[in-house]
Amino acid sequence: MRLKRIGFALLVSCASVTTGTLARRPRALSQEVSATTPATREIQMTAKKYEFNPSVITVTKGERVKLIITATDRDHGFKLDAFRINQRLKKGEPTTVEFTADRAGEFPFQCSVVCGMGHHKMKGKLVVQGETN
Numbered sequence: 001m002r003l004k005r006i007g008f009a010l011l012v013s014c015a016s017v018t019t020g021t022l023a024r025r026p027r028a029l030s031q032e033v034s035a036t037t038p039a040t041r042e043i044q045m046t047a048k049k050y051e052f053n054p055s056v057i058t059v060t061k062g063e064r065v066k067l068i069i070t071a072t073d074r075d076h077g078f079k080l081d082a083f084r085i086n087q088r089l090k091k092g093e094p095t096t097v098e099f100t101a102d103r104a105g106e107f108p109f110q111c112s113v114v115c116g117m118g119h120h121k122m123k124g125k126l127v128v129q130g131e132t133n
Contacts (some may be wrong), residue, residue, distance in 0.1 A: 040064040040098075047076040047089050047111065050118035058127040061104045067097040077112030080126060086112050101128040 041063050046053045048071070059065050069078055071089040079086045083099045111122035 040066050042066045042068065045069040047071045047078065047122075048073045049116055050111075050122040052078075052109070052111075052122065052124040055124040056127060057124070058129065059101045061101055061128050061131045063101050065099055065101050068094050069097060070094045074115060075113055076115055076122070078109060079112035080107060080109040082107035082126075088113060101126075104128045104130045 041059050043054075043057060043065070045057075045067055047069055052069075057065075057067070067078070069087075069089055070093070071091050074091050076089045077087065078089055078095075078097060080097075080099075082103075082105075085097055085099060087095055087097050089095050105128055107126045107128070109124045109126060111119060115122065
């Protein structure tokens with residue numbers, strides 16, 4: 001009878017240790033994932049005849065970029081060919097454009113919806129700087 005009690009106590013003890021180990025594992029994994037996930041750079045922009053503000057956006061290679069663009073006077077567009085982005089911007093509605101700046105360089109962007117005589121001047125530049133270590 002005494003052996004049965006010891007066996008039962010040992011079994012309960014092992015189950016507690018196993019349960020404790022499993023409970024800690026997901027937290028450790030989630031910490032690893034968040035440590036390797038790049039930070040998101042959020043940038044507010046406006047689009048109006050015939051300009052983007054800001055017209056030059058500077059980020060670091062590897063950053064996740066979230067542009068929140070509001071067309072203030074009429075519908076416009078945001079076209080960034082290097083990252084295969086072409087988004088229509090409806091007047092007064094903030095539009096979110098997200099991408100990862102995965103290569104360094106200077107990349108032009110422009111309005112992709114004809115918005116008047118100065119449409120061809122509605123341009124800007126994305127500057128992606130090399131990674132800082």
